[in-house]
Amino acid sequence: MEKNKTKNRREFIQGGVRLSLSLALGGISGMAVSSAIKDDYVWQIDPFLCTQCGKCATDCIMAPSAVKCVHAFDLCGYCDLCGGYLKPDANEQSTAAENQLCPTAAIERKFIEEPYFEYHIDEDLCMGCGKCVAGCTSFGNGSMHLQIVHDICLNCNQCSIAQVCPSDAISRVKASEAYKVKGDFTNKPEV
Amino acid sequence: MNNTEKLKLSENIAVIAGIFSITVALLLLLNFWQVSKSDPIESKALIALVDRLKQEPNNEELKVEIRNFDLLARKAYFNSQWQVKTGAYLLLFGAIILAFALRVYYSLKAKIEQPDIVLENEIASRILAQKGIIIVGAVVLALAFGASFATVNHLNYYNVESETAGSGEKSVDESIQVIEVGEVPKQVGGSTEQNLTSETSGPVQPEIVFVENSVENEAETVVKSEVPKLATTGGITLADVQKNHNSFRGPLGQGVVAHKNIPSEWDGATGTNILWKSPIPKHGYNSPVIWGNKVFIAGADDSSREVYCYNRADGKLLWTGVADNISGSPAKPPKVTEDTGLSAPSLTTDGKRVFAIFGTGDVIAFDMNGKRVWAKYLGVPDNHYGHSSSLITWANKLLIQYDTNRGGKAVALDAATGEVVWETVRKSKVSWASPVLAEIDGKYQLILTADPIVAGYDVETGEELWSTDCMMGEVGPSVGYSDGVVYAGNEYAILVALNPKDGSIIWENDEYLPEASSPLAHDGLLIIATSYGVLVCYDAKTGEQFWEHDVGTTLYSSPMIADGKLFMMDNDGMMRVYEFSKEMKLISENDLGEIAGTTPAFSDGRIYIRGDNNLYCIGK
């Protein structure tokens, strides 16, 4: 009889605690839901904040990095003398290795018509070092810029590049607007 | 298969899988180590080869060598990536087999054992657990506590440090030290210094200047607290700067000089009208400045930075001042391009001291006899071509435009001591333009241009009075100023006329844009020189074009107006003299016989031109 009593009491306490725990869980989820969004998050680089420090190439958990150079053709000047393709004081304007800025030769230079050349990034070779981006931004239009490419990015809960990015250029963006490709200069924030 | 055979089999598989996994793991580790040791992509050898190619641009063998090496490096890189990837899969595969085989092995081997008769003594283990928890808890807390004592809260030191630095947050300044080298005779107080200054108008004899300078040093050390007050009232007058040519582009940096009888014909080859020619020891792109009977220029190379003082009358090099032993200044000068050099900014002088700034970030003041007064290191200007903003002085202050890739600022140093009077952080990027002074509403303003703002600053306080967001790119031209309007322009950007009272844009034009040469405004006309060789004259009020002249050579120098004539030097050393009017009228073309891209300095009846290797005095 007494045993039953203690058992009942224990069950009662257990039930009570269980109830309060579920209330607590409900409270937490309620609070979180109030600010939750249905969309998912992905990481992306703001090209206007990026300073091409080179950490994207070294700090991504992927090797090679999920950060790749993308080329906004709308912005490109199709220059013969491309600051993103050629070394700053290149020996000559050719595709020879000694003139190319890209360490992995990931940029393809294609002649279109005098004096224009199209530049195309081979994503398989690009490792996101941003050397071409730095060149294009300082000498050209800045049509080349770094972006996190989402078919490679594993979308870590905490992006390890974002953690070390010196210019805080990497942030969570909504998955429905997963890229910050430079469309035109109107996107440029006030400096 | 019986149980023993199965056992044997699983054991063998486990051993093989284990050896396989360990081998792959070791290979992977080796690969990791190799990659971390030498990233084939950042190969030092390749960089060295490319550097060598810069020295020998036509070495075909070297090119082939680079190409082969580059291919090898890239192959190595992608190979190592492939190896890591493949190795990881192999390791995973091996590990799965190993785990599976081991599980089978142990499950076959395992018999349901008779449970131990004496199980762990519950009570004893609980007592042990209590001890363990207390010890661990105490250790964790003690460790954290100890660590908290071992750490320094550096943030606490921030305020202390900035107070001693005297000027708020200014990052670079914390490392700056002022060195006073001038002699300090025992003499006089602050107020006399002020009187003396106002008396020193016109060309001053160097001896007098020297004494005054020493006096001021004394004044500084005795009544330090009064320094800002002195600075606000004293200084050179407009008459002083008009009599002399104390800064880049003459009085207030506006490009208009008051001197008369300026010769308009000379020839370097025949020596016609060349009064003297004097060699310049070290190269530099700065332009001559004049005070009294002295001409000042500077030169620099990687080994030293020097200021030269020439006698205006005969071109004799009077003294050479060396900017060395400046506290904080790095032993190795920063990398600058050859066409900028370490001595692109022009000097300035207030008749008591001559001031110089170099691409190293060193600012130095000499007295008129070449004695060092003070020196200051501003931190290496982060500038991919080299710092080139010239100095200017007003109201006992040395005004410095210090726009670098790390952000812009304007700095005013006390002319006598080099101490910071004010410092204003600008929302600007790097700039190669020079400061210009202008009197607006009875107040002298320092007008600066850079990407992206043209802005005016109160010379006394450094307060930003107005700022207009209109520039972009790598701004080389300084502003022009005339009749209450500021003219600013840059290649690829725009040419604007601004109202400095509110920063509003009066008109803009983008047909001809200067790249290095500064706009010159005077008497209703605006002169622009593009780097590709077109000299253009606009109506300063409306921006309507009056005339243009395509000279066909590079124009980096800034136009100057003297004696009703327009003087325009090109990069080949040819100076064209035009009539300064609404109609294009070329008076003469005068070849210096030496390349020169600098801006000339003027005095009565004389032009002083810095050629690549010589300083010229032109006159009748």
Add this chain to the structure above:
Amino acid sequence: MVINIMKKLKYIFITFYFLLSTFYLFSQEQRFPKPEFETGYEQPSTITPEPRALALEYFDVLILIIVLSLASYFALKKRSRQGILWLSVFTLLYFGFYRNGCICSIGSIQNVVQSFFDPAYSISVTALLFFIIPLIFTLFFGRTFCGGACPLGAIQDLIVVKPISLPKWLNKTLGLIPYIYLALAVLFAATGTDYIICRYDPFVGIFRMDAKFHMVVLGISFLLMGMFVARPYCRFLCPYGVLLSWMSRFSKWHLSITPAACIQCKLCTNSCPFDAIDFPTNEKEVIKSGLGPKRFITYAVIIPLWVAAGIFVGAKSHTFLSKANPDVYLAELLISQPELKNDPENIDIETFLASGKSMETLVEEAEAIRADFYIGSMIAGGFIGLVIGFTLLNTVVFRRRQDYEPHKGNCFSCSRCQDYCPVEK
């Protein structure tokens, strides 16, 4: 004077540019406007592969619910070790190797915490569901999540080869670590410093087949250790396990070793690799040992002391804890070593100086973060003190137990013990 300031390169640009501007009115913004092609060149479009579809993320949640239901069914109803085993293989393959271990319930703690403290961050529903669903299941069925639905648990469970039994005192003492880890993880997530759970997840590198060198070493050493000390991460590190353990202690139902009455055969005692089976109490021994009410009162009374000590130490520790924050770190570095400003190798400092942000602002921000850390580490310290106090108290609480029962807080619901029980239904 500004003379030849531009490089030769730029001079060539000018000529090039001039060529262009003859037939194209240039915009002021672009240095080199896009040319108008005469040969009918078609401009390719910039390729931007879409991220994983949102529907698939919700599909993951569905999978999680199904796996959790199955795990609960296998553990509580079906009593099938085989079922749990294959379920964990599936979990390992799906959530581990296919989904690369991200997002997981363990890491989602930090997302929930950040959504409370960072007004700029709102949690995504999927992350919230990953956090909350396993907790709800645990509140009803015990830690079936650990048994079947957690990829980290699965990989460790599958490599258990020859588990050794750890003495109880060691289990208890090491059991304190997850609480400390949880407190730190919450502190760092709340202050926007870091997601340490994700950063130091030892297995995620294995799931991704790619990681930093030290993380690979850590992962492999955990696996090697896990062959003999079963589930080391789950037992002695997992911060989510702390929450699950709280839920599980009060779960409505829980796996039982025997389907009917225990026959005291003791066969199950060696079956649990995690030392999570409680033995029947020997009441005589308890009374004899003196670990009775007296000790209980002593330990209960010193709980506030533990808490106070924790708060005190926490308050003291906030300085070094906050150094983990990149902003604080940068500010301190600039203050303590101003000469680094001239070091072109230090990218962080270089970028900061180039950003034009003033030192004052940086220091203000760093001070604000440090102030947050002050409060946060006091709370974390107090929490750790409380946990130590209660764990201590728990060692003198004796439940009257006649049978061999799983410890509800520590049992991972792996169903191993059920295999050993000879009792038929």
